[in-house]
Amino acid sequence: MAPPALAAPRWSGLxxxxxxxxxxxxxxxxxxxxxPLNQDAFTLRRARLRAEDEADWTAxxxxxxFNTIDGPQAGFRQVEGxxxxxxxxxxxxxxxxxxxxxxxxxxxxxxxxxxxxxxxxTERAVFADALFPGQLDVGARLAVxxxxxxxxxxxxxxxxxxxxxxxxxxPNAAKDVAGRVEVAGDLSPAxxxxxxxxxxxxxxxxxGTSPTKERLQWRDLNEDGxxxxxxxxxxxxxxxxxxxGFDRFALGADVRVTIDVPALGPLTLGAEGALATNLDRxxxxxxxxxxxxxxxxxxxxxxxxxxxxxxxxxxxxxxxAPHLDATEVRAGGTVRAEERWTTLTATVGARVGTGxxxxxxxxRQRDTLGRDAAGRPADLANDAVxxxxxxGF
Amino acid sequence: xxxxxxxxxxxLGCDGADPDPGLSAGLRVPGAQPVxxxxxxGDGPAVTAIEIRTPLLRAGQGQxxxxxxxxxxxxxxxxxxxxxxxxxxxxxxxxxxxxxDELTWSARFDVGAGxxxxxxxxxxxxxxxxxxxxPLSEARFTVGGPPDGALVVDLAWDxxxxxxxxxxxxxxxxxxxxxxxxxxxxxxxxxxxGPDAWRQEGILDRxxxxxxxxxxxxxxxxRWAEAPPRGRYTVFVDLAxxxxxxxxxxxxxxxxxGAEVLTAGGVLFPADGERSVGGxxxxxxxxxxxxx
Numbered sequence: 177m178a179p180p181a182l183a184a185p186r187w188s189g190l191x192x193x194x195x196x197x198x199x200x201x202x203x204x205x206x207x208x209x210x211x212p213l214n215q216d217a218f219t220l221r222r223a224r225l226r227a228e229d230e231a232d233w234t235a236x237x238x239x240x241x242f243n244t245i246d247g248p249q250a251g252f253r254q255v256e257g258x259x260x261x262x263x264x265x266x267x268x269x270x271x272x273x274x275x276x277x278x279x280x281x282x283x284x285x286x287x288x289x290x291x292x293x294x295x296x297x298t299e300r301a302v303f304a305d306a307l308f309p310g311q312l313d314v315g316a317r318l319a320v321x322x323x324x325x326x327x328x329x330x331x332x333x334x335x336x337x338x339x340x341x342x343x344x345x346x347p348n349a350a351k352d353v354a355g356r357v358e359v360a361g362d363l364s365p366a367x368x369x370x371x372x373x374x375x376x377x378x379x380x381x382x383x384g385t386s387p388t389k390e391r392l393q394w395r396d397l398n399e400d401g402x403x404x405x406x407x408x409x410x411x412x413x414x415x416x417x418x419x420x421g422f423d424r425f426a427l428g429a430d431v432r433v434t435i436d437v438p439a440l441g442p443l444t445l446g447a448e449g450a451l452a453t454n455l456d457r458x459x460x461x462x463x464x465x466x467x468x469x470x471x472x473x474x475x476x477x478x479x480x481x482x483x484x485x486x487x488x489x490x491x492x493x494x495x496x497a498p499h500l501d502a503t504e505v506r507a508g509g510t511v512r513a514e515e516r517w518t519t520l521t522a523t524v525g526a527r528v529g530t531g532x533x534x535x536x537x538x539x540r541q542r543d544t545l546g547r548d549a550a551g552r553p554a555d556l557a558n559d560a561v562x563x564x565x566x567x568g569f
Numbered sequence: 570x571x572x573x574x575x576x577x578x579x580x581l582g583c584d585g586a587d588p589d590p591g592l593s594a595g596l597r598v599p600g601a602q603p604v605x606x607x608x609x610x611g612d613g614p615a616v617t618a619i620e621i622r623t624p625l626l627r628a629g630q631g632q633x634x635x636x637x638x639x640x641x642x643x644x645x646x647x648x649x650x651x652x653x654x655x656x657x658x659x660x661x662x663x664x665x666x667x668x669x670d671e672l673t674w675s676a677r678f679d680v681g682a683g684x685x686x687x688x689x690x691x692x693x694x695x696x697x698x699x700x701x702x703x704p705l706s707e708a709r710f711t712v713g714g715p716p717d718g719a720l721v722v723d724l725a726w727d728x729x730x731x732x733x734x735x736x737x738x739x740x741x742x743x744x745x746x747x748x749x750x751x752x753x754x755x756x757x758x759x760x761x762x763g764p765d766a767w768r769q770e771g772i773l774d775r776x777x778x779x780x781x782x783x784x785x786x787x788x789x790x791x792r793w794a795e796a797p798p799r800g801r802y803t804v805f806v807d808l809a810x811x812x813x814x815x816x817x818x819x820x821x822x823x824x825x826x827g828a829e830v831l832t833a834g835g836v837l838f839p840a841d842g843e844r845s846v847g848g849x850x851x852x853x854x855x856x857x858x859x860x861x
Contacts, residue, residue, distance in 0.1 A: 199585070199588065200588035201588075202588060202589050202590060204589075204590055204592050205728070205729050205783065205812075205813075206590075206783070207590065207599055207783045208782075208783065209783075210729045210781045210782070210783050210812055210813070212813075213590065397622065398622055398623060399622040399623035399633055399634065403768065403772065504660075505662050505663055506644070506660045506661070506662075507643070507644045507645075507660065507661050507672065507698070508661065508662075508663060508664045508672045545586070546585060546586020546587070546588075546602055547586060547601075547602035547645070547658045547660070548586070548658075548700070549604070549645070549647075549658065549696055549700035550644040550645050550696055550697065550698050550699070550700050551644050551645030551658055551659070551660030551661065551696075552644070552660075552698075554585070554586050554602075555585040555586060556585050556586045556588050557585030557586060557587065557588055558585065558588055559585075
């Protein structure tokens with residue numbers, strides 16, 4: 177008997193290459209990391225190749241990713257094997273899917289609901305990338321869909337692929353549990369409504385320290401460049417400190433309305449928000465053990481897109497406050513540190529052929545990275561313009 | 570492409586704090602906010618005290634302390650070198666312990682490698698919460714001059730890179746990052762040296778740029794406090810890591826008893842790393858001098 181023929185997977189791909197220019201670009205290297213500060217550069221943002229297949233009881237996805245964001249990199253994105261069951265008879269319309277591997281974190285539309293190929297804006301809102309860098313984590317997820325409703329629950333390591341420390345690994349035994357319930361349906365032939373609620377709970381990891389040996393330290397107290405006995409101090413051996421865990425959680429909500437505007441095309445209005453504690457793993461990684469207090473974060477986005485024939489227009493405003501309780505010493509007292517990123521984005525995209533898109537985007541960024549004349553946190557000049565060519569199949 | 574993006578940013582962008590790290594400034598305060606402009610005095614709160622540790626500065630070196638107090642109402646102090654196109658914003662801190670009406674401030678500054686020898690004036694002014702500046706105060710320093718020590722060899726280079734200074738003394742002992750002190754303990758059975766004997770030998774102060782870390786100035790100094798061995802010294806510069814740079818300008822100066830005995834400079838390229846000490850080479854031989 178001839179062996180069964182290998183199933184032909186369904187292939188899809190995406191290439192996004194862009195030129196970005198920023199007011200913050202400087203032809204220098206960063207003091208601490210020696211990373212380039214130049215931001216006026218061509219970048220291969222994403223090159224994705226995805227193969228997937230579904231059978232009666234099983235499904236799988238393997239997605240490769242290539243980019244030059246931090247130099248040439250090749251890796252993978254979603255890699256998932258799943259078993260699934262489709263109801264019949266009394267359970268007609270019910271679908272249950274249990275998958276494992278590298279799977280999306282089911283939290284919010286920005287992280288779990290949108291595909292990079294479909295999004296008009298070049299990148300996600302700041303808070304989504306800060307809380308869930310990379311959008312994917314290793315674990316298992318259970319999805320149950322029935323009619324207009326869908327429930328997804330995932331148990332994952334809690335170390336997303338895009339974070340700096342332990343990406344794709346897990347330094348602690350505790351797992352993050354994230355869940356999202358979403359509803360999508362047509363209110364009328366021209367109006368589509370979708371929305372969801374998300375939650376996450378888990379435990380973060382504070383790394384301990386290794387024991388140290390005795391050391392000598394020279395501090396040039398009188399700055400004469402000469403070693404003097406009084407400037408030498410001994411640093412005694414120190415004991416290692418244990419690692420520790422800390423609780424983290426997040427709540428999120430999102431809603432989108434799509435209206436088919438006659439003679440123009442779809443108009444989509446969307447809003448999303450998230451409240452998180454000790455969850456930032458991208459922009460200002462949370463470590464309440466070291467910081468001595470919980471790190472509460474608040475983020476949200478409001479956006480509008482309108483299709484006008486082959487052209488898509490988009491406006492987006494997003495805000496992210498990574499540490500609502502951060503303080504600093506200034507002008508004789510301890511004051512709130514006022515950390516906040518606000519981005520206003522205007523985007524024009526022209527669809528070309530099948531899967532092609534040319535995008536020009538302007539980002540007005542307001543943040544607290546600079547200082548004004550009185551030493552208060554102030555906006556740093558870092559607005560950016562991006563031109564992107566996207567081709568997908 | 571770049572000019573088009575620049576036009577768009579200028580047309581659409583709004584004012585914001587300067588993102589330039591100010592590495593070209595003659596005086597730099599790492600971590601502080603740079604502002605393009607010159608310092609001018611006003612009738613706002615005054616800087617009431619300035620504390621320094623040394624009046625003698627070296628071009629290309631840094632972490633010099635500049636601290637002090639400012640009068641009531643001061644929200645920040647502005648620090649800049651007289652003649653520079655930039656100054657730096659340093660927020661005031663806690664109230665002074667002995668003068669609780671006054672606020673403390675503190676900064677550590679670097680002196681650019683291109684600052685010429687001679688007097689250097691640091692201007693400081695306080696500003697209130699409304700940005701109203703107070704009168705200018707000054708701290709006066711002197712840059713350069715022969716460094717202290719019987720024999721001093723300075724290596725400085727431009728930009729983050731891992732260069733190492735090696736010196737072979739007349740006794741054939743090599744001073745470098747792996748052997749930062751030429752002192753050799755007496756042989757077993759020989760009478761012990763005094764507790765400070767190691768300080769009389771050559772000492773290399775630091776391994777700048779190691780691991781491509783941009784910590785402190787990109788400069789290393791070898792120093793014999795007194796009575797360096799007589800004879801011929803050979804100086805090498807080793808390119809341990811380019812840290813992504815395609816050219817690294819460097820300069821060496823050696824002083825014996827305050828007199829300059831060697832000056833050398835040039836540019837290292839990635840190919841120079843092929844003869845690095847880490848790769849089994851000896852580095853680039855850049856000069857030699859003799860102490861009579």
